[in-house]
Amino acid sequence: MTDNLLEVRDLRLDIVSGKVSHNVVDNVSFSIGRGEAYGLVGESGCGKSITALSIIGLLRKPLAVTGGALMFNGRDLRELSKRELRRLRGEKIAMIFQEPMTALNPLSPVGRQIAEMFVLHKGATWKEAEKLAIEALGNVQVPAPEERVKAYPHQMSGGMRQRVMIAIALACNPDLLIADEPTTALDVTVQAEILKLVKELCTARGTSVLMISHDLGVIANMCNRVGIMYAGRLVEERPVADLFLHPAHPYTDGLLKSLPQLGSRRLEGRKRLREIEGTVPSIASFPLGCRFQPRCHRATSVCSAEIPSASALSHDGFVKCFNHER
Amino acid sequence: MSDNNEPLVRVDNLSVHFPVRNGIFGRTKRTLCAVNDLSLTLNKGECLSIVGESGCGKSTLALSILGLQEPTAGEILFEGRSITGIAQPSRLERAGMAQMVFQDPYASLNPRQTIYTSLAAPLKLHGIKDRKEINRRIETMMQLVGLKPEQAKRFPHEFSGGQRQRIGIARALILNPKVVVLDEPVSALDVSIRAQIINLLLELKERLDLSYIMISHDLSVVEHMSDRVAVMYFGQIVETGSWDRVFTDPQHPYTRRLIGAILDPVTELAGQSPVDTRETPEPPAGYDYYPREFGKHDVYSLPPASQLVALREDHSVRLIARA
Numbered sequence: 001m002t003d004n005l006l007e008v009r010d011l012r013l014d015i016v017s018g019k020v021s022h023n024v025v026d027n028v029s030f031s032i033g034r035g036e037a038y039g040l041v042g043e044s045g046c047g048k049s050i051t052a053l054s055i056i057g058l059l060r061k062p063l064a065v066t067g068g069a070l071m072f073n074g075r076d077l078r079e080l081s082k083r084e085l086r087r088l089r090g091e092k093i094a095m096i097f098q099e100p101m102t103a104l105n106p107l108s109p110v111g112r113q114i115a116e117m118f119v120l121h122k123g124a125t126w127k128e129a130e131k132l133a134i135e136a137l138g139n140v141q142v143p144a145p146e147e148r149v150k151a152y153p154h155q156m157s158g159g160m161r162q163r164v165m166i167a168i169a170l171a172c173n174p175d176l177l178i179a180d181e182p183t184t185a186l187d188v189t190v191q192a193e194i195l196k197l198v199k200e201l202c203t204a205r206g207t208s209v210l211m212i213s214h215d216l217g218v219i220a221n222m223c224n225r226v227g228i229m230y231a232g233r234l235v236e237e238r239p240v241a242d243l244f245l246h247p248a249h250p251y252t253d254g255l256l257k258s259l260p261q262l263g264s265r266r267l268e269g270r271k272r273l274r275e276i277e278g279t280v281p282s283i284a285s286f287p288l289g290c291r292f293q294p295r296c297h298r299a300t301s302v303c304s305a306e307i308p309s310a311s312a313l314s315h316d317g318f319v320k321c322f323n324h325e326r
Numbered sequence: 327m328s329d330n331n332e333p334l335v336r337v338d339n340l341s342v343h344f345p346v347r348n349g350i351f352g353r354t355k356r357t358l359c360a361v362n363d364l365s366l367t368l369n370k371g372e373c374l375s376i377v378g379e380s381g382c383g384k385s386t387l388a389l390s391i392l393g394l395q396e397p398t399a400g401e402i403l404f405e406g407r408s409i410t411g412i413a414q415p416s417r418l419e420r421a422g423m424a425q426m427v428f429q430d431p432y433a434s435l436n437p438r439q440t441i442y443t444s445l446a447a448p449l450k451l452h453g454i455k456d457r458k459e460i461n462r463r464i465e466t467m468m469q470l471v472g473l474k475p476e477q478a479k480r481f482p483h484e485f486s487g488g489q490r491q492r493i494g495i496a497r498a499l500i501l502n503p504k505v506v507v508l509d510e511p512v513s514a515l516d517v518s519i520r521a522q523i524i525n526l527l528l529e530l531k532e533r534l535d536l537s538y539i540m541i542s543h544d545l546s547v548v549e550h551m552s553d554r555v556a557v558m559y560f561g562q563i564v565e566t567g568s569w570d571r572v573f574t575d576p577q578h579p580y581t582r583r584l585i586g587a588i589l590d591p592v593t594e595l596a597g598q599s600p601v602d603t604r605e606t607p608e609p610p611a612g613y614d615y616y617p618r619e620f621g622k623h624d625v626y627s628l629p630p631a632s633q634l635v636a637l638r639e640d641h642s643v644r645l646i647a648r649a
Binding site for chain 2: 221
């Protein structure tokens with residue numbers, strides 16, 4: 001336990017409005033070691049983003065943590081006061097978001113937004129902080145950082161803005177960086193540059209990364225271990241190579257086979273893509289038992305009656321399925 | 327019908343420039359060059375994909391083909407007939423030629439109209455007044471895109487993302503257009519739903535004898551769906567050819583960069599890149615690839631003269647004469 005930076009245990013999140021409550025994240029457990037990059041994959045609405053928000057303490061009503069523990073450095077984040085949590089945010093846990101334009105303050109020069117981190121968390125004066133901001137901007141490979149610190153967010157391109165976000169997030173050398181779809185809004189060539197940058201900076205500083213994405217290519221590029229979420233539950237967790245080469249859960253398998261694979265048309269001609277039947281269930285009407293069961297081609301009677309528990313897989317990792325690939 | 331050699335759509339030397347006013351009281355006037363002297367053809371039954379990064383002018387090109395953007399110069403021909411300039415056909419007539427499937431189906435459907443109303447409106451506009459005929463066409467269309475005809479009574483919010491995109495496709499096809507412009511047709515959809523829509527689009531293309539112009543930045547989808555590919559950079563085509571030429575043997579450094587940036591889980595884990603991005607094949611003697619540097623162009627000035635040179639049958643790259 002001690003060598004894990006973050007341990008999420010049996011996390012449960014609900015939407016509570018009045019007397020009605022819907023479960024959105026159910027019994028999610030995973031851990032991230034020091035210096036490890038963990039990927040959380042799932043479709044929109046599967047609960048991956050709110051899991052991340054609950055770790056950094058940014059969940060807002062009507063969402064609420066209703067069960068489980070969030071152990072960070074051996075302390076439960078749920079038991080911290082708002083003040084303690086605020087100190088932790090930015091200094092120990094930092095987050096970058098999908099759309100940098102909405103995450104940055106449009107009325108303040110980017111240099112000041114970076115400098116703020118040093119003033120708030122490190123007790124630097126604004127003058128010192130400004131120098132540090134130039135250095136931080138140089139670290140994320142923004143050309144001519146002395147001039148760019150004076151620029152406003154709207155004067156920068158999407159890729160440059162995301163670099164500024166990364167500079168802010170890594171300013172205080174956090175232990176954990178949460179990256180929520182950091183490259184979804186960017187062009188492919190810029191995406192490759194940003195991912196490379198995050199990877200290099202985090203490896204050099206030993207920062208752990210929680211990467212959230214629906215893009216399996218991004219996850220394969222960035223992460224050591226991957227958790228697959230479906231409808232609020234973690235259904236499979238594996239080292240990255242095992243997951244892509246031998247997916248165990250029918251959902252993971254279906255997901256991998258449903259995507260056109262680069263180069264396969266050249267080798268095998270155009271094949272009809274294998275579809276996953278049906279649609280993602282809505283939060284208000286999750287099916288009983290395994291939540292993937294209505295769309296699953298392997299489903300048996302037990303699947304709609306019981307919730308599958310985790311069964312360990314060879315090497316490392318687990319799958320929650322009664323009829324998984326062995 | 328025109329003869330068989332005539333392509334379905336021909337874009338000839340198309341330029342689209344936008345005047346931009348800047349400075350105090352908009353006193354400085356500049357011209358933004360979105361599309362510069364671009365030519366391409368779409369043959370019948372073909373899926374032509376236009377790839378490129380945001381801001382390269384691919385959407386402006388699509389809007390021009392649909393007749394929603396007046397070109398600054400150049401001509402667009404549909405089955406040999408000009409649809410730009412003085413001879414241009416009416417808005418209604420053009421609507422029957424080409425239609426568009428949008429990226430976000432929810433944003434492109436009227437939330438206060440039932441699907442039936444949304445699908446019936448274009449038919450009524452185009453002079454189909456018989457209620458039975460309208461019902462019949464909506465019914466067949468709903469079935470064609472994999473929905474139940476009785477679902478037409480519902481409103482857009484009652485559908486899931488994948489179903490909404492099916493409705494978006496039905497709306498585009500209800501007037502029997504020959505060309506369908508697909509603007510990022512699957513990128514707003516859940517990953518597990520994408521395969522359904524990709525399969526549906528390919529199926530409909532065969533069944534209804536459609537031709538597609540697809541705009542996309544997802545190169546895996548492009549490789550799967552296209553017959554021909556055009557790579558755009560700053561309002562120009564820098565490489566074009568059949569899908570297998572462009573994907574197996576990309577020549578232009580920009581195309582190689584794009585393909586090299588694809589993150590495909592399987593190639594990623596094998597630790598190999600789809601193409602070697604460092605080494606570019608030698609350009610023909612006396613020429614250089616154009617452009618050589620990326621991200622440095624000035625959108626307010628015209629690019630220097632360069633030409634799209636055919637390397638072999640159905641594979642061309644943009645070159646500039648070596649100084």
